Amino acid sequence: MSQVPECLASEPEDDVSTATAAPSTLLFAVATGVIVMNLFAPQTLVGIIGPSLGFSESGAGLVAMSSLLGYAAGLFFLVPLADLLENRKLVLRMLLSALAMAIAAALAPTGWSLLIFLFLLGAACSAIQILVPIAAATAPPEHRGRVIGNVMSGLMVGILVSRPLASLFAGLWGWRSFYAVSAATLVLLAAALAMRLPERRPMVSTSYGALIGSLFQLLREEPVLRLRAFTAALMMASFSLFWTSVALRLSQSPFSLGQSGIALFALVGAGGAAATSVFGRMGDRGWTRMATLVSHLIVLASMALAAWAGSIRSGDSLTLLVLLGASAVMLDVGITGDQTLGRRAVNLLKPEARGRINGLFVGIFFLGGALGSALAGIAWDFGGWTAVCAAAAGFGVIALITDLAARR
Numbered sequence: 001m002s003q004v005p006e007c008l009a010s011e012p013e014d015d016v017s018t019a020t021a022a023p024s025t026l027l028f029a030v031a032t033g034v035i036v037m038n039l040f041a042p043q044t045l046v047g048i049i050g051p052s053l054g055f056s057e058s059g060a061g062l063v064a065m066s067s068l069l070g071y072a073a074g075l076f077f078l079v080p081l082a083d084l085l086e087n088r089k090l091v092l093r094m095l096l097s098a099l100a101m102a103i104a105a106a107l108a109p110t111g112w113s114l115l116i117f118l119f120l121l122g123a124a125c126s127a128i129q130i131l132v133p134i135a136a137a138t139a140p141p142e143h144r145g146r147v148i149g150n151v152m153s154g155l156m157v158g159i160l161v162s163r164p165l166a167s168l169f170a171g172l173w174g175w176r177s178f179y180a181v182s183a184a185t186l187v188l189l190a191a192a193l194a195m196r197l198p199e200r201r202p203m204v205s206t207s208y209g210a211l212i213g214s215l216f217q218l219l220r221e222e223p224v225l226r227l228r229a230f231t232a233a234l235m236m237a238s239f240s241l242f243w244t245s246v247a248l249r250l251s252q253s254p255f256s257l258g259q260s261g262i263a264l265f266a267l268v269g270a271g272g273a274a275a276t277s278v279f280g281r282m283g284d285r286g287w288t289r290m291a292t293l294v295s296h297l298i299v300l301a302s303m304a305l306a307a308w309a310g311s312i313r314s315g316d317s318l319t320l321l322v323l324l325g326a327s328a329v330m331l332d333v334g335i336t337g338d339q340t341l342g343r344r345a346v347n348l349l350k351p352e353a354r355g356r357i358n359g360l361f362v363g364i365f366f367l368g369g370a371l372g373s374a375l376a377g378i379a380w381d382f383g384g385w386t387a388v389c390a391a392a393a394g395f396g397v398i399a400l401i402t403d404l405a406a407r408r
Contacts, residue, residue: 029154070122
């Protein structure tokens with residue numbers, strides 16, 4: 001087996017200070033949930049942000065893309081600093097940066113300035129992937145799996161409720177209000193973590209350049225990581241295509257929903273979070289390949305249903321809305337299943353490089369999310385809702401073919 005650089009091959013346990021009482025798992029779960037909302041809220045706001053700042057329909061997807069692309073950049077270039085710098089100070093500095101960018105986004109005078117602020121906000125939000133290892137380090141070894149699972153549940157809840165909350169705030173006070181509320185929440189979160197977060201001093205002795213270089217070496221050496229990250233990126237592209245565009249479709253006939261109605265619709269999609277534990281148990285029982293195939297097929301079925309329900313311009317709007325909502329739940333189930341199984345698979349790889357492997361996996365699938373958001377406006381401009389669903393299904397087909405090819 002190939003080896004990682006010698007300076008990184010054997011990493012002793014990090015030095016976690018006990019001077020501060022260990023925070024509860026709930027605090028870590030809330031922290032990750034609050035932070036991640038900034039990444040997915042723009043997906044449901046593109047319909048009002050775009051026109052207000054002069055973006056065309058094809059360019060509106062850039063709004064949702066920017067924060068996801070920034071998050072991926074943060075995972076690749078900021079999160080590795082956790083292996084070099086004291087983690088508590090690093091997290092707090094990143095949260096303060098996120099606070100500054102949320103305020104800037106709320107006040108952004110132009111569309112291009114907003115894109116820059118959202119990119120930087122997304123990069124600062126990568127502090128999530130520093131908090132997760134801290135949570136694991138503060139728990140006894142026999143409880144670490146459960147702690148990580150609980151923290152990741154908070155992350156999933158944050159992802160799934162970000163869209164309805166953003167729509168609700170936008171409907172009441174305009175889209176800028178979401179970032180104002182986010183900034184106020186980040187102030188409270190930073191204060192809570194400053195009081196409760198323990199110090200975590202990494203024990204790795206290397207340079208930043210060598211650490212970044214080891215990421216590419218890990219990706220080259222680990223076929224499971226490449227496969228799972230690639231299919232997760234494709235699934236995330238489908239997810240972003242749907243959720244970046246569905247607000248545009250819901251505002252049209254026969255649905256004609258305002259921001260409050262779109263918020264309720266987005267809340268329906270949160271039902272997909274329940275699939276996390278189901279797919280996790282399937283992976284534990286050795287059913288990873290079968291469950292992965294099922295998750296990809298669910299995504300394809302969801303896009304077929306969404307295309308049919310969304311293409312009808314007249315008829316019983318309530319029935320069509322229910323069908324479109326069912327497709328949203330199915331999509332979230334499929335995406336959650338693939339990512340749950342993928343995260344489990346990559347976490348079984350080199351324990352001494354688990355943090356960097358996790359960063360690579362998450363970073364790559366968020367690149368897929370950024371691509372999907374960017375293509376949403378283009379697909380919508382090209383062929384409306386049908387083109388959006390076709391593009392999302394196309395990513396699902398590639399994932400399915402990749403999964404089937406890997407079994408041979």
